[in-house]
Amino acid sequence: MRKTVNRKKITGFYRVLGIIMPIIFLSLILLASFPALDMNGMQASAEDNVVVLRICNWEEYIDEGDWDEEEVIDLESGDIFSESSMVEDFEQWYYEETGIRVSVEYSCFGSNEELYNMLTLGTQFDLVCPSDYMIMKLMAEDELLPYSDDFFDAGNEDNYYINGVSPYIRQVFEENEIGGEPWSKYAAGYMWGVTGILYNPEYVSAEDASTWAIINNDKYSRQITIKDNVRDSLFAAIGAINSDILLSDSFRSDENYSEKLATIMNDVSEGTIAKAQDYLQDTQDNVYSFESDSGKADMVTGKVVANYQWSGDGVYAMDQAEEEGLYLEYAVPEECTNLWFDGWVMLKDGIGEDEQKQAAAEAFVNFLSMPENVVRNMYYIGYTSVIAGGDDDTVFEYLDWCYGAEEDEEDVMDYPVGYFFSGDEDDEDYVITASSDQCNRQLFAQYPTNDVIERSAIMEYFDQEANARINQMWINVRCYNIKDMGIVAWGVFILCLVGVLALLIKARKLN
Amino acid sequence: MRFSRKMLAVPYIIFLVCFVVLPLLVLFYYAFTGSDGYFTINNLLDFFTDPNTTGTLVYSMMIALMVTIVCLAIAYPLALVLSFADIPRKGALVMVFVMPMWINFTLRVTALKEILTFFEGNLAYHPLFNTVIGMTYDFLPFMILPLYNSISRMDRSLLEAASDLGSSKLHAFMKVTLPLSVPGIIAGISMVFLPAMTNYVVLDMLYNSTYIMGSLIGSYFSAYDWHNGSMIALVLLVIICIFTLLSEGGEDNTRGGALL
Numbered sequence: 001m002r003k004t005v006n007r008k009k010i011t012g013f014y015r016v017l018g019i020i021m022p023i024i025f026l027s028l029i030l031l032a033s034f035p036a037l038d039m040n041g042m043q044a045s046a047e048d049n050v051v052v053l054r055i056c057n058w059e060e061y062i063d064e065g066d067w068d069e070e071e072v073i074d075l076e077s078g079d080i081f082s083e084s085s086m087v088e089d090f091e092q093w094y095y096e097e098t099g100i101r102v103s104v105e106y107s108c109f110g111s112n113e114e115l116y117n118m119l120t121l122g123t124q125f126d127l128v129c130p131s132d133y134m135i136m137k138l139m140a141e142d143e144l145l146p147y148s149d150d151f152f153d154a155g156n157e158d159n160y161y162i163n164g165v166s167p168y169i170r171q172v173f174e175e176n177e178i179g180g181e182p183w184s185k186y187a188a189g190y191m192w193g194v195t196g197i198l199y200n201p202e203y204v205s206a207e208d209a210s211t212w213a214i215i216n217n218d219k220y221s222r223q224i225t226i227k228d229n230v231r232d233s234l235f236a237a238i239g240a241i242n243s244d245i246l247l248s249d250s251f252r253s254d255e256n257y258s259e260k261l262a263t264i265m266n267d268v269s270e271g272t273i274a275k276a277q278d279y280l281q282d283t284q285d286n287v288y289s290f291e292s293d294s295g296k297a298d299m300v301t302g303k304v305v306a307n308y309q310w311s312g313d314g315v316y317a318m319d320q321a322e323e324e325g326l327y328l329e330y331a332v333p334e335e336c337t338n339l340w341f342d343g344w345v346m347l348k349d350g351i352g353e354d355e356q357k358q359a360a361a362e363a364f365v366n367f368l369s370m371p372e373n374v375v376r377n378m379y380y381i382g383y384t385s386v387i388a389g390g391d392d393d394t395v396f397e398y399l400d401w402c403y404g405a406e407e408d409e410e411d412v413m414d415y416p417v418g419y420f421f422s423g424d425e426d427d428e429d430y431v432i433t434a435s436s437d438q439c440n441r442q443l444f445a446q447y448p449t450n451d452v453i454e455r456s457a458i459m460e461y462f463d464q465e466a467n468a469r470i471n472q473m474w475i476n477v478r479c480y481n482i483k484d485m486g487i488v489a490w491g492v493f494i495l496c497l498v499g500v501l502a503l504l505i506k507a508r509k510l511n
Numbered sequence: 512m513r514f515s516r517k518m519l520a521v522p523y524i525i526f527l528v529c530f531v532v533l534p535l536l537v538l539f540y541y542a543f544t545g546s547d548g549y550f551t552i553n554n555l556l557d558f559f560t561d562p563n564t565t566g567t568l569v570y571s572m573m574i575a576l577m578v579t580i581v582c583l584a585i586a587y588p589l590a591l592v593l594s595f596a597d598i599p600r601k602g603a604l605v606m607v608f609v610m611p612m613w614i615n616f617t618l619r620v621t622a623l624k625e626i627l628t629f630f631e632g633n634l635a636y637h638p639l640f641n642t643v644i645g646m647t648y649d650f651l652p653f654m655i656l657p658l659y660n661s662i663s664r665m666d667r668s669l670l671e672a673a674s675d676l677g678s679s680k681l682h683a684f685m686k687v688t689l690p691l692s693v694p695g696i697i698a699g700i701s702m703v704f705l706p707a708m709t710n711y712v713v714l715d716m717l718y719n720s721t722y723i724m725g726s727l728i729g730s731y732f733s734a735y736d737w738h739n740g741s742m743i744a745l746v747l748l749v750i751i752c753i754f755t756l757l758s759e760g761g762e763d764n765t766r767g768g769a770l771l
Binding site: 506 | 718
């Protein structure tokens with residue numbers, strides 16, 4: 001009898017458990033699969049007029065607000081500091097300006113391809129920040145929503161982007177077209193830079209670092225890292241292969257120099273790709289590694305003496321190294337450099353016809369373009385903003401705050417940045433008097449000289465066929481080819497395999 | 512609704528369907544379609560005709576084999592000592608060997624990188640060696656535990672009987688201990704060999720620039736080629752299935768699992 005009672009109790013317990021657990025579990029799954037149900041979403045449903053803005057940006061690519069308490073940028077025009085993250089500040093600012101509550105759902109991606117795959121899989125975003133070639137690809141695939149006419153209205157003081165964007169960058173965005181339409185219609189720039197070589201002057205001469213051929217220079221065998229992505233590596237390889245042409249005087253003085261340079265650097269014909277493959281295969285035996293993030297730290301710890309690096313990360317690494325008492329330098333190869341941009345684009349799929357949402361998205365871009373916010377972001381992430389500030393000199397002041405020489409300093413130079421700030425390279429208002437060694441350090445990496453800009457080319461996006469060819473090339477470089485396998489290796493391999501299989505079968509018999 | 516004990520499995524079944532079965536179906540779909548969306552077996556043919564893919568498969572297996580052999584060579588003697596030694600609080604001692612697993616994986620490999628750099632000077636000259644060391648470091652506890660469990664559960668009277676019947680210690684080991692520990696060996700191998708074939712993070716962190724299966728799959732996905740990428744993942748899955756089926760019944764590591 002007792003037993004039966006117990007049993008009943010247990011079944012009762014199981015019954016309750018069996019009902020509760022699936023409910024808990026189901027609700028967990030529901031919660032996880034509908035982000036709208038999380039905290040922001042609940043507020044949204046409570047107040048009807050909340051605009052939800054879904055933003056996806058690179059990791060660590062915006063001021064997140066976690067500054068030390070005493071950290072402050074004390075410019076003449078006022079102190080700039082950060083108490084909360086840029087995103088929170090935007091939500092508050094937008095409410096104060098318009099009376100509309102906006103709730104930003106902020107997420108991050110690690111590579112352009114990752115972002116593209118997310119979009120293809122149906123993840124919806126309103127505003128994203130991919131690089132130049134991905135913007136081109138999305139434009140060509142008709143995924144993007146054009147910015148409204150109001151956004152480009154320079155008469156409105158609140159349009160910080162159009163009033164502040166550097167004339168140089170503006171020109172680039174207007175001159176480059178996809179399908180007959182300029183980039184500027186669909187994309188607002190965020191950060192920009194060039195590619196080059198970060199090097200340790202103790203071991204590497206500036207001359208050696210100023211050519212793409214350094215990646216295959218056996219003087220630095222196993223002491224240089226290059227980028228673990230096919231586009232950057234291909235660019236360097238094409239630059240190195242065509243070094244003689246690119247450096248020749250006749251090519252340099254050609255009247256169509258810029259166009260010809262762009263054609264050479266974007267040549268992905270079979271012949272060029274085959275040559276690039278050979279070059280990169282040799283390079284693989286010469287470099288320390290293909291890195292995606294470890295290069296900066298390895299420069300600082302001294303594991304390598306040179307590192308193929310984007311200018312922004314170069315600045316970051318030089319700052320880090322200085323804290324350790326190590327002075328690194330940055331060189332841009334004489335042949336050519338890859339001019340790159342990251343820009344904000346609005347997605348048709350996310351925004352659609354929602355005008356409130358589009359207004360909020362455009363306001364976000366304008367908010368990021370307010371001079372003090374530009375300075376906050378630049379200070380926080382180390383990259384260079386496309387915003388020059390227009391009539392407002394805060395950004396230039398910040399530059400002077402960072403790199404301007406002390407009054408009693410003797411070894412100084414005049415460093416013109418007029419091409420960026422006013423569009424006139426000889427503009428005397430935009431000259432920084434900096435310590436001489438800055439001409440190949442942070443200042444140079446952050447705002448390259450005009451001659452660097454002249455030898456820069458944008459790397460296009462490639463069509464499917466060319467893309468497949470490039471990726472196959474990369475796989476050929478990176479994979480172990482079975483045809484290279486010797487007889488001994490085959491023997492050992494088969495022997496081991498048979499051994500393992502025999503063991504497994506023996507074990508079956510034992511049981 | 513009548514309740515039966517089977518219903519306790521409902522949460523797990525939901526989990527299984529959402530996160531295992533559905534993704535698998537998607538994998539199948541992409542593996543057997545081309546970029547035009549129609550059925551094709553070209554991806555499968557590509558796998559076996561592309562010298563890079565097969566080469567990578569062999570390369571991954573070689574690494575996995577080396578790691579497994581090194582792990583076995585280190586773990587087996589240790590498991591023997593641990594199970595036969597007369598030490599108080601043996602459980603705590605076993606814990607010590609499992610402890611590295613409680614530390615974050617990337618942190619461990621970063622530390623290892625510094626240690627290896629200290630000894631070698633420049634890591635780039637021995638990529639394969641570093642990879643094997645790195646993975647051994649990572650997977651060793653998975654080998655120790657099942658071995659320790661199967662050996663320590665062995666009936667000691669069998670060894671006494673062998674010795675009574677005039678068998679030497681070595682002979683007894685070969686005839687009694689070794690065969691009885693085979694389930695542990697199998698469990699250890701399957702817990703080391705299979706993950707070692709795809710764990711590309713260790714390669715990345717220790718600067719081995721040759722692709723293994725995991726990184727190859729990733730490279731196809733970042734080139735927007737989901738079809739070939741899925742096929743490689745699928746073939747790998749089939750290979751793993753074959754290994755697991757062959758070792759079925761050999762696995763007996765339930766007590767090891769509790770410790771982890």
